[in-house]
Amino acid sequence: MAAFDADVLAPTLATADFKTIEPHLAQLDKYLTLRTYLGGYSLSEADEKVWTAVRSNKVAVGLIRKAGFANAARWFKYIEDAHPEVKEKAAGPKKADKKGGANYNIGLSNTDNGVVTRFPPEPSGFLHIGHAKAALLNDYFAKQAPDGKLLVRFDDTNPTKEKQEFEDAILHDLELMDIKYVSVSHTSDYFQELYDTCEKMILDGGAYADDTNPEIQKDDRKNRLPSKCRDRPAEESLAMFREMKAGTDLGRTHCIRARIAYNSSNGSMRDPVIYRFPNFKDKEPAPHHRTGWTWNIYPTYDFACPVVDSLEGVTHALRTTEYADRNEQYHWFLENLKLRKVNLWEFARINFIRTFLSKRKLTKVVDTGRVTGWDDPRLPTVRGILRRGLTVAALREFMLKQGPSRNIVTMDWTTIWAINKRMLDPVVPRFIAVEKKDAVAVTLIGGPEPSYKEDRPKHAKNPDVGTKKVTFGSKLIIDQADAASFAADEEITLMSWGNAIVRGLDKSASPIKDLQLELHLAGDFKTTDKKITWLSSDEGNLVEAELWDFGYLITKDTLEKDDELDDYLTPVTATMTEALVDANIAELKEGEFLQLERKGYFRVDKALGKGPEGRAVLFKVPTGGKS
Template sequence: DPKGNKTVDQGSFDINLVDAEMGKVVTRFPPEPSGYLHIGHAKAALLNKYFAEQYKGKLIVRFDDTNPSKEKEEYEESIKEDLKLIGIAPENYSHTSDYFEQIYQLALQLIKDGNAYVDDTTQEQMRAERMDGIASKCRNLSVEENLRRFEEMKNATEFGLTACLRAKISVDNPNKALRDPVIYRCNLIPHARTGTAWKMYPLYDLACPIVDALEGVTHALRTDEYHDRNPQYQWFLDALKLRQVHIWEYSRLNFVYTLLSKRKLTWFVDQGRVQGWDDPRFPTIRGIRRRGLTMDALMTYILMQGASTSFVALEWDKLWAVNRKQVDPIAPRHVAIESKDRVKVTVKGAEAYHFKEVPRHKKNEALGNKKTAYGPTMWLDQADAKELAQDEEVTLMDWGNAFVRKIEKSADGVVTAIEAELHLQGDVKKTKRKLTWLADGAELVSVLLKDYDYLITKKKIEEEDELKDLLTPVTEFTTEAIADGNVADLNKGDIIQLERKGFYIVDQKAEAGKPAVLILIPDGKSA
């Protein structure tokens, strides 16, 4: 394809850029500082990084800060931090605002060449005219008049505030993106970096091709939602006689039951429906990390996707399965028993309460040992206790076999107490049930186990959907539990396995009088 667009099969690592010379490729990731980065941005950033590295070239991170109404300094800081987490830490960050003067000069050039005009048609009329392919009344104003009007926009005069600059491309092209797009607009809100120096700002459609060319970008990666705007991008390069830039298209990342739009995520934050931008239910980098996704798993997954051009929304399972593969060999093993209806077991033949060193992970010696408590009373989960039969031989994990000798139940079938008898010479390979248990003692730690559901009830949100009609009523589930004493030493961010329950990430460390909070990491098996 002459524009250098290239489509690649899903899963391909073997992606190439058109006209890419070793050592000369320059790519760029241009986030708008209007929210926190989400997993879609991670895909964009990592693909750009991938190509820059593959061709021993350079990656530019450019803050696309052309709209003071949406942008905040706070977001810029968070974006830098999050990029660092996925291995992107450039020495310099550029800003579209660094180029405001040059963009302005080029806009004047467009006007002088008869390629742009200042339009003060009302928004509704402009929309209708664009729809119907009708020329604006301002389309054929003289260059002098346009320069005069543009100066009024620059000064944000009463007239200027009602006007916008439009590129004179086409009135009725079937591609509506070419119907004289708006390229400058007034905004009196002070800009985070340029303050009140400017009262009008270029729109992304104008600023992007200009700054890409000025910064020496050789390959501009754009998501397929911009497809119709590619000819427009090219038009600006041509009209302004700028250096050519190859556009390389890739598919926008979408997940089921997930919003990947900063505007919509902001709504959830503002409504207080989540704890913040790092909420574990959020698809932000901070959110999925807090939910237990490792940054290695994220990077592996994104590169597995390649440039995939499928439009379908992806299931989350595959990502979490990649994560589980990375986490399983290195997550220390621990035990927790749910507090509700937990069952006290008297163990005959057990020695007095004592500790023993046991490996943290049976297949990974490097993780060292933990202290496990043993004693004549222990706790079982109600769910396990319910399954047991009189005189059944079971295996107590990290201990040995035992016979279930006596089961006491309440009228409604809840097990209230059990008596067991150790049988350590029994063969652990012959038992059907391997039970997790905790010796009763002072070292036990209170924990809260958290699990989450999708925030929305619809698999794929359409533009016309009202978010407030699609909210999952309850999305956070908390289970009280007790855990082995080693859990007291865990810190925020540590990832463990609670045996037979799943992988968890520590969200809050255990503190005097306060339970530790552990978040269940999806394992990619369910759903």
């Protein structure tokens, strides 16, 4: 680190007492003023060392949290929330993973009778990165257990929003994430069983029909008051339930509520609604996309979920911590209905800066043309982030590392993109590109006549990536920005070739059209300040490509509840540069990755010949650091 050495600071923080520690914490706090991490743009060894040292010293922890070291406190909490693996490592060694894979220190209890998990999306939109966490955790636990199973069950109890196209899209996205499930079902498969169960609850005194005005009902629940209908005779409530099923005018004034505890300190236990009519608001009533007009009324999620979980053999239901207050309710339904017990396992939902996950907002930017569709690389949808260039392996690793955390945090995207870069860097081939606009024609004095080709590695450190043909000749092209940085008679390095001396440079011309370089292979590349990329301009050696880069859709880190989306949309979020590229990229297929040296990592969105006017279309992949 520039300001201090972690190897020096960490031992000091670990052992310093109350009298001597404050100057060192002040140094740490000052260094973190404009930084998220100590060692760059992702978790570093320095962060791990210093965080572990602070954690081991109760004096340090207490002062950071209470003595006004705001930046250090922010950093300490962020590492704790966003990187639970650091906390686990500091706590000491864990048992090794039986399968020899990564150990994320997340596990389920009560697994002696097997593990069956379920992923229960509502088919009312496309999966986004928040859903990905739930899906990947369910998949992980199912795969860890012998004969473990993952079920997919669509929670289709609201016909006002749900469509078959969303079901198809969700299953496709699960396949994109390499998630293996054993069956697909729907809550609607159990509508008759749920209806029968509700009738039985009414007859047994566990539920009642309520026609209280919704606003009064809301106030009664808030004030812990019983409904005027709470002591309604079971036969009368059952008759009203059947009126509801028939869709009569009288039935439409009612809902069915579970009779649990109207005065409970837990709001979810205050006689929750378990059956209701769909609320179409200003929309025309529409049929359910699977059951049509068969049903006028539908079970609520809170009622249907525990019942169907039990009926389908789910052993472990994963839920976000937002449902913590409803866990008591979930277990009440199973006990009251004498159904098989289900274990609950909680995890925190995840948010990202400058990102919105609301289906309403996502639908708005799609429908208004701010993005090109649900797979637009600027969207946080599963297909959007994968199209942008996030690998499934990086997505999985990131989510499993977050798994144990119960703290809802707003993550910086740099963390997940840094993991992605770590996975791409050792295996993707390297090529060269020159920006087409104002590309500079170079005559190489002393260059080979005629040109010749050589086999060169696609990756200097990984021969398994293969080789490519590189053309060496006396006619080259280079980037305008490189030429503009040259001084007359300066010695520069042509990467993967040798040194050359700048001749015939006319800086009065802007942009520079051409120049000469005198090949100087005896020169030492260690002595030059500028190492530049280049391409032979021989016929057939260059192809055209579009290089796309994308920014955040919104200008604010976190949208508040009352913020208007239109007020924070970024005016320009996509830029395109036309480039002349090494013709070797013709071998790349859609979805493959490459690195354009000195320009970054890219994913092939359209292979050469498939894009506009036959160009390749390449999307720049963020790396978690500066572009």
